[in-house]
Amino acid sequence: MATVVSAWFLSILMTGCAVSVKGLVSPSPPKCHIPCGESSCSPHIICTLDSKHVPNNSLTYTLHWEDHKEEVTDHRAIIQRDFFTSHSELQVWVQIQDQDGTVFKSETVSFNTADIIKPLPPKIEISAPQEDIEIHWEHSCDQLMLNLGHCTVRHKTEAEPAWTQPDEGGVSGSYTLYKPEPSTNYLFQVRCACGSSMMSDWSKVHAIRSAETAPVGKLDIWRNCDMLPLSSDCVLIWKKLPMSEARGHILGYNLTLYCNNGTTVTLNESAAESVSLICTEVQCYHNSSLKGVKSVSINAYNALGMTPSSHLTIQTPVRITDQRAIDLKMNENNLTVSWNTTWITDNISEFVVQYKEARSPLGKGFDWVRVNTSLTKITIKGQFKNYTAYLVSVFIVLDCMVKLYCEDIVHFVQGIPAKVPMFKVLTYGTTHVTLLWEPVLLSKHNDVTPYYQIGYGKDNVYNLSAYPQIGNRTFTLTNLTEDHEYVVWIKAVNQAGPGPNATVLFKTRATENIGTAVLLFIGLLFPLVLLLVCVLSCRKNKTCPIASLYEKVPDPHNSKIIGEIQFQINDSLAWLCIPATEQQLPKISIIEIVNIPQCAFNSKMDKEMNSDVGDNTVEEEHKKTQCGSGKQEYSKMIDSDEDKYEEEAETDTYSSSSGEEHTGYEQHFMPTEQDIKEIEEWERTEKSWDEE
Secondary structure, eight states: OHHHHHHHHHHHHHHHHHHHHHHHOOOOOOEEEEEBOSSOBOSSEEEEOOTTSOOOTTOEEEEEETTEEEEOBTTEEEEOGGGSOTTSEEEEEEEEEOTTOOEEEOOOEEEEGGGOEEOOOOEEEEOOOOSSEEEEEEOSTTTTTOOEEEEEEEEEETTOSSOBOOOOSOBSSEEEEOSOOTTOEEEEEEEEEETTSOBOOOOOOEEEEOOOOOOOSOOEEEEEEOSSSOOSOEEEEEEOOOHHHHOSOOOEEEEEEEETTSOEEEEEEETTTOSSEEEOSSEEEEOSOOTTEEEEEEEEEETTEEOOOEEEEOSOOEEOOOSOOEEEEEOSSEEEEEEOOTTOOSOOSEEEEEEEETTOOTTSSEEEEEEOTTOOEEEEEOOOOTTOOEEEEEEEEOSSOEEEEEEEEEOSSOOOOOOOSEEEEEEEOSSOEEEEEEOOOGGGOSSOOOEEEEEETTTEEEEEEOOSOSSOEEEEEOSOOTTOEEEEEEEEEETTEEOOOEEEEEEOOOOOOHHHHHHHHHHHHHHHHHHHHHHHHHHHHSOOTTGGGOOOOOOGGGGGSGGGOHHHHHTTTGGGGSOHHHHTSOSOOOOOOOOOOHHHHHHHHHHHGGGOOOHHHHHHHHHHHHHSSSOOSOOOOOOTTHHHHHHHHHHHHHHHTTTOSOOOHHHHHSOOHHHHHHHHHHHHHHHHHHHO
């Protein structure tokens, strides 16, 4: 048993030693050189250790060469000139010793002391910008009385992460970069060696801007509109040209606006002075509304030329489908958008995926990406905010118009949704009600609202999709109780939970009462029956209680034609049987004669006797009433035999007024004696017909 334990303890001890050895790792070999100034070199050799070896209080680092050693301080040790021979071979190494006396040794490095001279980095001289970039530099080999060995150059643009080092055998005092990107900042570094000695450190980074040329490419333009609903209140926005396309400093933009009324407006917006042009690091927008604008054209220019024009048609995009054809995923740095192309039937040229941050002003919190038609999924990089709504839209672009295909709302971090801003009863009946509500606005969203809940009581809850997000929504509750009060609530719901309730109170209608309807019908029918009885009474008794209520008397013109209508009065329905050709020119209208006591006429005449109104005055007043807006007291009946009646009227007038000097109200409005006789004769005839 003791043997087993001893073996186990020995294995643990050996394992521990192995870990200790593995943890100390043999040091890297030292790097040694003789540093030089502008005119002379140091007599001593400086050796440095790799910076990954961090000094430890429990470890001792020493530099060894021949029979000498020097303790390492701050990753370096110095070999004094007295302890080595110039232009001779020298071997050096590093040792690490722990507190237990264990020693770890690096590899041995051998070198000739004449080959470790390290000159100062060269100084680059910048030449004037030209089509090609040419650089020159100064070195110190001449001052050191040494021959120039070779130099190496490396360069990159400001946007590139890695350096480019030409594959050349080395250069002496200059280097030329052919066909650089126009108006681009290039960074250069150079290092040189003197004779066969080691290379110097890299020089300081020097930036050189290549020469400008005329810009190329086209501006990527779009429109930035209000979020919801789709609105024509938009501004024009575009992305700045990258330096590879701008090829110089962009001085400004030329805009041409084509208005709906046929006019054209041309604007030259300076990038430095225009108050309407607002630019960020990557975008610019024109701070004026595009209302009334049909299309726009724009180009950018620098000192040597301008880009081709970019065109955009301005109109409210047509929505293709209300189906949920989009899927969104967002984190702090990425927005992934994918869409279903099932409902696309047009031959499109590209997709445009756009996102806009809620509550952001025009021109901010907004970006768009143009996508090839072969793709239906992209990832957009950005810095997306917590608890902020982003409206993401997918547009399809045709040759001459843009259509909105689908859109939805997304958040990085969700919060409880806001309260529904408007909720009311639209219509209701005995057992149903239709409710209307306004969706939560994007500017008040705390997150995505995937659905709404509508309910009443404890067990009546309905889940309704929040898509589409645009426009007021309605929902009908059925199977309600008649003549009953209800309190209905609605709330938006998402992953963070439900929002606050919005409520509405209403009462359903009671059942329609048949008895009440019958009474209402009878109440409406009774006046009609009464009117019919009155009319029949007037026909039989020649008196009518309703007519007696009026003080007005028949138009006097009627009395002139009574003789011509006896046949029509005797048979009031005979005119229905007259052939159509005769009905086109009826001779007379049907009238009814009302007997009014003579006292009524006398009373009326007494009041009017002093008026002394003649025929001409009455006729003139009658005409005035016809042309104005007032009521016409009496109408004039016109017959096809008008001329004949006028002649008889003159005869009647003279015969009825032969004994009177003044022919006022009586002559013009009262029937003549002849009229009365004819009426009495007609009555006797009608009575005899009735008896038969």
